[in-house]
Amino acid sequence: MSDYIHPYRDAEFVLNELVELDRLCADAGLSDVNGELVSAILAEAGKLGSEVLAPLNRTGDTLGVRLGESGVEETPGFADVYRQFQEGGWPSLTAAEAFGGQGLPNVVGTAVNEIWHSANLAFALCPMLTQGAIESIAHHGSDMLKGSYLPRLVSGEWTGTMNLTEPDAGSDLAAVKTKAVPQGDHYLITGQKIFITWGDHQMTENIAHLVLARLPDAPFGVKGISLFIVPKFLPDREGRFTVRNDVACVSLEHKLGIHGSPTCVMSFGDKEGAVGYLVGEPHKGLAYMFTMMNHARQAVGLQGLSVAERAYQQALPYAKERLQGTNKDGSRFSIIKFPDVRRMLLQMKASNEAMRALALVAAAETDRAHGADAARHQGRVELLTPIVKGWLTELAQEVTALGIQIHGGMGFIEETGAAQHYRDARILTIYEGTTGIQALDLVGRKTLANQGALLADLLEEIGETLQQLEAGGERFAVQANALRNALEAGREARRFLLDNAARDPSLAGSVSVDFLLLFGYLSGGWLLGKSALRAQALLNAGGGDARFLNAKLVTSRFYAEHLLPRTGALLAAIKAGSASIMALDEDQF
Template sequence: MSDYKHPLTDAEFVLNELVQFDQLCADAGLEDINSELASVILTEAGKLGSGMLAPLNRTGDLNHPVLGDSGVQQTEGFAEAYKEYVEGGWATLTAAEEFGGQNLPNVLGTAVNEVWQTANLSFALCPLLSQGAIESISHHGSDELKQHYLPKLVSGEWTGTMNLTESDAGTDLAAVKTKAVPNGDHYLITGQKIFITWGDHQMTDNILHLVLARLPDAPAGVKGISLFIVPKFLLDENGNPGERNDAHAVSLEHKLGIHGSPTCVMSFGDNGGAVGYLVGEENKGLAYMFTMMNHARQGVGLQGLAVSEAAYQHALQYAKDRIQGTNKDGSRYPIIRFPDVRRMLMTMKSGTEAMRALCLVAAAEADRDNAARIELLTPIVKGWVTEFAQELTYLGVQIHGGMGFIEETGAAQFYRDARILTIYEGTTGIQALDLVGRKTLVNGGESLQALLDEMTADIAQFESLGGQFTLAAQQCRRSLDNGIAARQWLLDSAADKNAPGSACVNFMMLFGFLCGGWLMAKSAMRAQAKLDAGEGNPEFLQAKLATARFFCEHMLPRTQSCLASVMAGSDSIMQLDEEQF
């Protein structure tokens, strides 16, 4: 998508009006960081995104990475783009200064990540995995491991991967069979991992694999998993890549989408054992890996927003250019004037704005060290945003009509690329179970109640606007009531062991739309206040009022059907015997 433009104005609006970026920085003691600097950073990121990454998006879709004698060769042009990304210092934004980072707020790094993800999802997966590796090593690695590996990871000179999945161990990581045997100051790793994103390439001179494996005397199940750093090249006495490690990509998956991102089958120890270094303590690897995974889950939610934004921009331009209607005088006009096309475009535009608000608000909670809110919002960000992205990218194809089904127009790529987002880093069902189980039932719904209380105060304020927002406010109130009812039903249904699993996805989708509507209502109030004060860009602010109203009026009614399905319980879901399917 070479005509990609970062939605700078909306990102800045969310940062300034919903996140309160300047106050966040002041509270964190970051005196030199403010909204003006954030605007400059986002503008520069947009230049790299539109100028270099976006033109490679189609290239990567058509020209896949290949596996040869020297490993995986990435798509032509990606190495040059990655070099420019690194030389621009983009990899260092949010990392600690101790290891060469710029120590910028997580929420600003998230807004910048949206640029890369929207411009070129396949490319952006590479730095996303590195950011997760940095998080895991920073929190759990020894001082020695940090000094050896973090500076080059932070700079982007090296990249990182996450190696969890095996052919018999997907969501059920208790079944992991990869082995780690102590051998002096290191371990020898043997086993095979699948679905390893950017598991090999030639863009950097080293790749650090974070690998889950079992020690010989490890306890059974997830309590017996340890985490290891397995570098592609072992380090010499000067800390530089030296001898090739026994870790290789042995095949590449042929995928529905994200073709420019090599998804590898990685084999460790085919020739005696891959050298690995223990991260933290033995048998605590799953908890350590979840540091990386939770970072990645919010990152994947952001990808749902990004690919939806790309699809929207593509569809919008087509709707403006496609001449289809005919006036009485014989003159013709573009399809953007058709009410149903407007409905689809408004769904896409308001949907991406609600997604952006949720993604950035959730990211800011990390800067505030609000662990309970981070844990609560992460499955909603990952689950709801990626599921909603399926609908929004589909609408992008639909707006193109028959041409949307033709690959050359480019609309289908966003639809295909989006499909993986509901699956990796935990499927939609896994996110939903996490939300109802570990994030709601585990504490009697306290974390969710705190969020509902905050929504209650804001929606009461929104109701006072009246006028054109009367119906929107009514839908916000009804949706809030639906959320309150869903929480109570879940707490009251604890005796039914099948209730959480049966209701969880609709429960999560309800709260996804509710969170989106809540934040769009807050956006409308902030936009109206700025208009009343004669501040800001009136055209943008008026559009924000329209998209907020549309989302509340047209998207929030979905919470009612979600609640109905939640409260229907598990009886009909579990009624058939296995043989009756």
């Protein structure tokens, strides 16, 4: 048994009380899916995560991966774990039934994915990227490509990757140089991609690489990028995928964290050219890839919550067991008796519960975008995605750092394991679009482009929760007062951006990260406020776990007192504008 136990009660609470899972499933025509079934799924996933995946987390960190003669060799034990993962049907959880999937809602898959990422982040990156590949092919691939690839990806028989970044083209995809030359019914791909997560391994018989490349007649910039599937193995005359394609991992990156996840430099076409198949229409690859990227961005935000939860679960028993203080009678007591340690633990707990609420509520919006009032829900998906990716991963840096701090000097020692969570979390604000990129997306495409309409809708809904808290009287006075101030900060930040961005070209880029963080903390306060209302209603009705529900009330209050006020400081920074940021000449830095 490992040190990880899935916080199923909190996930169930969010699914039932905030997401309203039964109603969501009924609206989607999923009459056989309900809270009871999902609880059973979470329990089984928790067993696999705690008993199978989590014990290998430390192994992946210490042993890592290596590049051998046959390609990348994953951490010992990972292949056996993947086989159990596949045999349990976990890769197919949310995929369409037409391709062998179980057709469960996206929000259920998100709750389950938290388990995988908490238990073993490095391992979980592999199925996470496969899910993104499934989304992209399902939305944009031809019937032939869907028939060839989706059943194998959905079953977990194959895995998928995303190949965007090149040595001279990091986040600037307009600079992509990889080439694709037509050759009969396929294309020959030549070029190099870097930072490719799980770009090679031996756990499955094949890997489907989704690759951005340019056709010979491609226009300049992002409008000239096309998307291709480049499999590791091609079919032989009998249709079995046994012929090695001209694609290989040529080196592995040595990284700060996630050592069990191979980060590959992939070379395409070193010999005769890698065979690839066009996905959708030419020159629309970036739009197609964004189907995968948007899925991955919410998934990476979830990783922030997941590693933060693992850090909390390690810090909590340590605080209960570590003897440090001495009573007058000479007996000793544990550090959890100290108010400052309790403050840090509560900050970790409250942050995690706010992040979990936002991650699951955002995931549910993806499900609702396929039903009634689809445009409004899709707009909410677009708005929340950069906040989920940016705020959750940034907050994870603080939570995992607190985990080390609670351990004291032992937290700085690798053998305790606390440092691994801190190191693993550090990549999350960088890959799948840095925090700065998410913030520019939020202020640009998601706010300025629609004159703040999406934000106005969110702010109105937060206002409704505020009214409910105010109606609750003294019991919710702290949460109501804090949310009132934070809501006004959100409204003022929106107004300031809309009023000033046009006349100051540097403003949006200067304030964007503070803008994103403000709406992250505000969204967390909103959802913990709703959580407090629901917890009290359940207590009044005599239902649920009273200890859990009372703890939820305390967590909500702590967040309102200690974390929600950060919105005021962020608003002040936003209103400071771009003047000092742009004041220095480059040689003055």
